[in-house]
Amino acid sequence: MSGLELRGLRKRFGPITVVDDVQLNVPHGSFVCLLGPSGCGKTTLLRMIAGLEDPSEGAIVLDGEDITAQPTHRRNFGMVFQSLALFPHLSVGQNITYPLRIRGAPRDEQRRRACELLKLVQLPGFEDRSIDQLSGGQRQRVAIARALALKPRLFLLDEPLSALDAKLREAMQLELRQLQQQLGITTIVVTHDQREAMTMADLVVVMGGGRIRQAAPPVEIYRRPADAFVADFIGSTNLLPLQADGRGGASAFGQPLHEIRVPAGSNGAVLSIRPEDVQLTAAHEGMLQGRVSFVRDLGATVETFVDVAGQRIVAVSTPRARTLLRPGDAVGVRLPAESCVVLPP
C-alpha cells in the first residue's frame, strides 16, 4: 500500500517501555498529528520513524518497502526539530542548500533551489543573512525550508511551533497546513497542543502511556472519544461515573438517567459530555439536581460550576442565554442524550 505503515512498533529504554505496540497506517499525502501529554512516547515514535532511534520490536514500512534498518541519512525524510537545529556557522542560504551540497549538486542549482524554497516559506531574498539575525518565526521558516530542500518522502516535525508566541503559532499552523496541501507531502507532526492538532490534521493520533488511544479525524476525536483519557485530553469534558442496572439502563448519583443506555451486561461506565452541551434548567426539572458552586463570567462565555452529589459538572453557555445564577442556587441539569458518550470505565 502507498503511505507509511507502522507494524507493532515498540521501544524500550532499559526496563521502561516508552512506545508500546503501535500500529498505524498513514495514507500518502495526509497530515497526521501525534498528540499526547509529555512523556507519552510521541517524540520517541517520531524519532523511530526518522531513524534516530532503533525500534526494539516491530517494523516501519514506507510504500511497501521495509525501512526499519535503513540509516537516517539514506531515508530522505525532512525533519524539523524542536530546537530547530539550524547550523549557526552557516548562512540562511547555506543552511537550506546543505543537503544539496552533500549530494554534490551544481552551484547554480543550489542557488535556484534556495531562492525557490525561500519564496515558498515567504522569506525571499534572505539567502545571505546569518542565523542570529533572524527572529523566532523566521528561523522556523528556514528550518522548514531546509527540511523540504530535497523533496522528502516524509515530512516530520517535532513540536515545531512550541517556541513561538501564541499569535504567531496560530498563524504558522494555518501556513503549515496550506504548505502541506500545496506540496501534497505526507506529514507527521508531534504536538501536545490539541488546538494545534485540530487545526492542522487530517488524522489525530492521541497517545497516552506509550500506546495509541485513538486515531481518527479531529471532529470524530472530539465528538466520539474512544475512552475517558481521550475525552479528558481533547478539550475539556465532564466525566460522570455511571451505575448500570444490568438491563441497559443507567443511573448517576442514585438518580436514573432515562435516555442513556449502557451496553447490557456491563456493571459500570463513564459518561462524557462537553461543557457546551450541558443544559441548566430550573430546580426539580432536568435529570440531575445540584447546586451552583461558582460562576465564571468570561465575557464571551459563562462557565457555571454545578455541584451534584459532590461531583463538579461544568456548563458553558453564551451570555445571550445567561440566566442569573449565583453560587448557592439550586439548579437542574439536563444531559441531552445525543451529546453524551458512554465510555468504558
Place this chain on the structure above:
Amino acid sequence: MKREPPRRLADYGPIAFPALLLLVFFVVPFGTMIAVSFFRRQQGGFYTPDFVFANYERFLSAFFGHVLGLSLLLAVVVALCAVAMAFPFTYLLSRQSRRVQTGWLIALLSVLSLSEVIIGFAWSTLLSRTAGITQVLAALGLMAEPAALFPGYGAVLTGMVYQALPYAILVLYPALVRLDPTLLEAARTLGASPLRAFFDVIVPALRSAIVATLIMVFVFALGSYLLPQILGRPQHWTLSVLITDQAIYQSNMPFAAAMAVFLVLMSLALVGLTLLAGRRRGS
C-alpha cells in the same frame, strides 16, 4: 543586579589589589627583563646598564634560529596532536552517561596531579629497550626484537602530548557538553553520514573552542623545559632549555633575557595569527 560602569577613582577600588599584584609580580619583572636584554654583559661577571643590540644580534645566528624554529614547531605539533586526540575523545565522552563522564574526568584530573618529572621518567622507562613496551610487543610477536624508542623526537612528543592532553580535554569538555545534539541529528536527516556530519557540523560549530584549546596547549608546550631534557637528545632541546643554560650556567643574563623576549614576541605573533585566521573564517 545592575552593573554600572565605574566613574570615580574609588569605584576602581576592588581591583586595586589584584592590579598591584600584577604590577609587582609581572609587569615590573617583565620590564626588568626587557631592560636587561639591552644591557652589556661583563665577561666572567654580571652585566652593566647600557643600550646595545649585541644580545639580539647573537641570537640571530643559525644555531639559535634553528632552536627557536624547533621549539615553535614542537609546540605547534604538540598542540595539533593533543587537540586531534582530545576532540573526538571528549565528543564521545560527552555522549556517555553522567557516571561514566565523572569517572573519566576524575581519572584525567589525577593525571594532572603528576609532576612533570614523574611523567618524564615514567615515559623514559616505558620507551626504553630493557623495560619498555617494545618488550611486550616483541613477546607478542609484533616486533622482531625490543628496541629503544628514546631518547628521540618521538619520545619528547609523546611525553608532551601526554602531559597536555588532560588540559585540552578539560578546556573542550564544557563546550562539547553544551553542544545541541540535534545539530548532528539534523545533519543526518539531511543526508550526511555520521562521519560527514561530525566534520560538517560539530567541528565548525565548536571552532572557537578548538582555536582556544590549540592556543592554550601551544603556549603550554612552548614553555616546556624538563621533558625535552629527559626524553630527548641535545638537538631536541627547546629554547627554554637554552635560556636556562645561558642564565644559570653561563651567567649570561642579558643574552638569556633577549632570548626570552624574542620567544614571547614570537608566540604572541603566532597566537595573533591564529586568532586572525579564526576570525576571518568566521566572518
